Amino acid sequence: MLYSIPMRISELGEFGLISLVQEWTRDANDSPWGSFSDAYRLTVDNGDDAAAATFLSAPVTELYTTDTMVDGIHFTAATTPWRDLGWKAIASNISDVAAMGGESAVALITLGLPPETRVSDIRDLYAGMTAICREYGARIVGGDMVRSPTAFITVALTGITKQDPMLRTSAAPGHRIAVSGPVGGSAGGLRVMLNPPGSSGAATETLIERHRRPRPHIAEGRILAAAGVRSAMDVSDGLADDLGKLCTASGVAATLWAGNIPAEPALQEVFPTDWLDLALYGGEDYVLLFTAPPATMDAAIRQLPPGAAVVGEITHGQPGTISVLNPDGSSRPRGGAGWDHFTG
Amino acid sequence: MLYSIPMRISELGEFGLISLVQEWTRDANDSPWGSFSDAYRLTVDNGDDAAAATFLSAPVTELYTTDTMVDGIHFTAATTPWRDLGWKAIASNISDVAAMGGESAVALITLGLPPETRVSDIRDLYAGMTAICREYGARIVGGDMVRSPTAFITVALTGITKQDPMLRTSAAPGHRIAVSGPVGGSAGGLRVMLNPPGSSGAATETLIERHRRPRPHIAEGRILAAAGVRSAMDVSDGLADDLGKLCTASGVAATLWAGNIPAEPALQEVFPTDWLDLALYGGEDYVLLFTAPPATMDAAIRQLPPGAAVVGEITHGQPGTISVLNPDGSSRPRGGAGWDHFTG
Numbered sequence: 001m002l003y004s005i006p007m008r009i010s011e012l013g014e015f016g017l018i019s020l021v022q023e024w025t026r027d028a029n030d031s032p033w034g035s036f037s038d039a040y041r042l043t044v045d046n047g048d049d050a051a052a053a054t055f056l057s058a059p060v061t062e063l064y065t066t067d068t069m070v071d072g073i074h075f076t077a078a079t080t081p082w083r084d085l086g087w088k089a090i091a092s093n094i095s096d097v098a099a100m101g102g103e104s105a106v107a108l109i110t111l112g113l114p115p116e117t118r119v120s121d122i123r124d125l126y127a128g129m130t131a132i133c134r135e136y137g138a139r140i141v142g143g144d145m146v147r148s149p150t151a152f153i154t155v156a157l158t159g160i161t162k163q164d165p166m167l168r169t170s171a172a173p174g175h176r177i178a179v180s181g182p183v184g185g186s187a188g189g190l191r192v193m194l195n196p197p198g199s200s201g202a203a204t205e206t207l208i209e210r211h212r213r214p215r216p217h218i219a220e221g222r223i224l225a226a227a228g229v230r231s232a233m234d235v236s237d238g239l240a241d242d243l244g245k246l247c248t249a250s251g252v253a254a255t256l257w258a259g260n261i262p263a264e265p266a267l268q269e270v271f272p273t274d275w276l277d278l279a280l281y282g283g284e285d286y287v288l289l290f291t292a293p294p295a296t297m298d299a300a301i302r303q304l305p306p307g308a309a310v311v312g313e314i315t316h317g318q319p320g321t322i323s324v325l326n327p328d329g330s331s332r333p334r335g336g337a338g339w340d341h342f343t344g
Numbered sequence: 345m346l347y348s349i350p351m352r353i354s355e356l357g358e359f360g361l362i363s364l365v366q367e368w369t370r371d372a373n374d375s376p377w378g379s380f381s382d383a384y385r386l387t388v389d390n391g392d393d394a395a396a397a398t399f400l401s402a403p404v405t406e407l408y409t410t411d412t413m414v415d416g417i418h419f420t421a422a423t424t425p426w427r428d429l430g431w432k433a434i435a436s437n438i439s440d441v442a443a444m445g446g447e448s449a450v451a452l453i454t455l456g457l458p459p460e461t462r463v464s465d466i467r468d469l470y471a472g473m474t475a476i477c478r479e480y481g482a483r484i485v486g487g488d489m490v491r492s493p494t495a496f497i498t499v500a501l502t503g504i505t506k507q508d509p510m511l512r513t514s515a516a517p518g519h520r521i522a523v524s525g526p527v528g529g530s531a532g533g534l535r536v537m538l539n540p541p542g543s544s545g546a547a548t549e550t551l552i553e554r555h556r557r558p559r560p561h562i563a564e565g566r567i568l569a570a571a572g573v574r575s576a577m578d579v580s581d582g583l584a585d586d587l588g589k590l591c592t593a594s595g596v597a598a599t600l601w602a603g604n605i606p607a608e609p610a611l612q613e614v615f616p617t618d619w620l621d622l623a624l625y626g627g628e629d630y631v632l633l634f635t636a637p638p639a640t641m642d643a644a645i646r647q648l649p650p651g652a653a654v655v656g657e658i659t660h661g662q663p664g665t666i667s668v669l670n671p672d673g674s675s676r677p678r679g680g681a682g683w684d685h686f687t688g
Contacts, residue, residue, distance in 0.1 A: 007462065007463045007464070008459065008461065008462060009457060009459060009460075009461045009462075009463055009466065010459035010460065012463055014489060017463070017466065017489060020463070020466075020467070021466075021470060021487075021489070024470040024471070024474065025470065025474060025484040042450075042483060042485065045485060046484070046485060046486050047486075050486065051450070051452075051485035051486040053449075053450060053485075055399065055402055057401075057402040057403070057404070058401040058402035059401070060399070060401070062406075064450055064452055064502070065452070065486065066452040066487055066488050066498075066500055067488055068454050068488045068490045069490075070456060070491065072493070073490065073491050073492065074490070105397075106386075106395070106397060106408055108395075108408055108409070108410040108500050110410055110412050110454075110498050110500075112414060112456075112494075115353060115354035116352050116353075116354065117352065117353045118351065118352060118353075119351045119352070119353055119356055119361070120351070122364075122365075123364070126365060126368040126369065127368070129369075130368065130369060139386060140369045140390070141386065141389060141390060141397075141408055142391075142392075142394065142395040142409065142410065143365075143410055144410050144411055144498070145358060145361060145362065145365070146413075146417065146418070146496075147414065147417050148414045148417065148494055148496060149416070149493070149494050150456075150492055150494040152456060152490075152496065154410075154412070154454045154488070154498045154500075156410055156452050156454075156498075158408070158502070
């Protein structure tokens with residue numbers, strides 16, 4: 001790929017940079033894998049929710065993912081208490097493992113901290129991390145703590161599965177598209193905190209809880225993989241944007257049926273006019289987005305807990321193009337902007 | 345452990361904070377390990393160079409480690425070009441795997457970058473990372489790139505071994521202490537760059553190369569584990585300080601024989617008066633520090649490449665206490681200070 005020097009990464013954007021990195025690393029990954037090439041085979045490389053390697057001597061595939069949150073960029077003390085930050089930092093990684101159909105296993109925690117950080121805040125951070133690890137059977141086995149003028153938390157997580165991982169690259173025209181639960185709640189909770197409504201109540205509390213304590217869909221992911229679903233990712237940047245990424249990876253387009261998109265009653269109550277935009281474009285819900293042929297989809301959806309819904313279909317077309325249709329068949333214009341880590 | 349709130353982490357120090365974190369995570373790790381408790385057993389928890397889990401259905405142990413470098417704290421553009429930064433960020437992790445006796449396998453790369461970062465710098469960074477990965481058979485399979493006012497790079501690496509990992513907790517009185525190669529070269533190289541000597545030449549170039557392109561001792565680690573060595577760590581913070589950590593972990597003390605400590609001719613040439621202090625207290629050499637009973641040690645040392653040397657012995661005494669003896673038997677006073685990530 002051509003690029004002028006000294007181009008800044010802000011001009012290139014996150015996804016342009018990711019493409020370059022994939023190119024830069026691809027060749028190196030073709031080299032022999034030490035004396036343990038008999039132990040592992042890399043089955044999913046850069047670019048999916050997680051990478052995967054299969055142990056040749058055991059019927060298991062291991063998954064690898066990492067996710068970072070930076071103070072002032074991905075969180076602020078005002079909207080995310082330390083305990084919830086710990087929960088969320090692990091949750092986003094567990095969700096990547098869920099999207100592959102696996103279970104979480106081993107976590108490494110890296111903290112960059114200013115020296116004036118309070119010990120009690122770090123205690124709260126670990127309380128949140130250990131709470132979600134207990135619930136999801138993950139283990140914090142190590143990490144690194146370093147001084148940094150900017151606070152950040154990086155979690156690296158392995159997962160494990162005995163089934164073939166679900167991929168972003170497996171969607172095909174004719175597939176139905178579904179989500180494993182309601183979307184928009186987390187974005188609604190963030191908006192409630194940034195612009196508190198006149199009255200608060202159970203509905204606003206529910207949305208704040210969705211933002212602060214997302215619950216990754218590990219059980220749902222295992223059900224889907226067992227039901228024969230081969231194409232999935234998690235919803236972290238918003239349903240429409242993440243579907244665009246899945247479609248780009250698979251070389252397909254998609255239509256979303258706005259009238260079918262599941263949102264919680266709380267979201268519709270607190271945001272009676274905006275709820276569908278929040279459901280379409282809000283992020284951090286950590287439900288699963290998946291596609292499958294109609295018969296597989298019917299069988300899979302029946303096995304999921306309530307809240308899952310078919311929301312559209314994969315089509316031929318310019319890869320990554322998402323059309324949103326209103327219930328009357330009219331086209332719904334784009335109501336929000338995607339998030340880019342470097343230009344956004 | 346008692347601590348007053350709001351104590352700052354700078355008052356507690358890195359190792360005080362690490363102790364608290366180990367306490368906070370220990371209980372959570374006793375919880376059941378999802379439905380895959382039949383697949384894994386956690387064999388080395390927090391506190392060693394790497395954590396380890398054994399696959400019950402396969403004769404392999406997997407290792408997990410992570411290490412972070414922050415701009416202005418662990419590196420500066422002046423002393424570490426981007427390409428070398430990439431090499432070093434991976435090298436410190438490979439060295440942790442070497443210290444356990446393993447081989448490196450799967451790497452996840454997280455970059456925190458200011459938007460004004462040049463794309464060409466990131467290209468150079470990846471060139472350094474893929475160069476060392478090729479040489480050591482590791483693979484970059486994924487990662488995360490985020491905006492951050494402070495640049496940082498976090499590498500998480502898995503390793504693999506078919507032997508029992510070497511541990512920091514296995515040193516015992518009567519063991520000989522050895523290093524797998526010369527020490528002090530990296531610190532010498534850093535000093536040369538920060539305070540350039542009047543004349544430069546092959547010796548200063550050698551030292552700069554030691555600082556910028558450390559070569560982890562993977563082959564040496566495998567030889568040691570196969571030779572029956574059970575106690576090892578890598579030298580990242582300096583020989584004397586790292587030996588102190590190993591002794592603390594094992595509940596023993598140690599004597600270092602200053603006259604036996606191997607240093608490169610280049611270090612002695614460029615720093616004729618200070619070379620031994622650099623060898624004792626300089627960091628980032630990434631050789632292995634290991635201990636074993638005399639007979640095991642003799643056999644192990646014979647199999648290592650030239651440069652390895654016995655440098656002392658493990659003793660009874662206040663855990664973590666290191667005495668340095670001059671060749672005439674006199675005690676050598678401490679010549680340097682340890683590095684603490686939060687107070688230092």
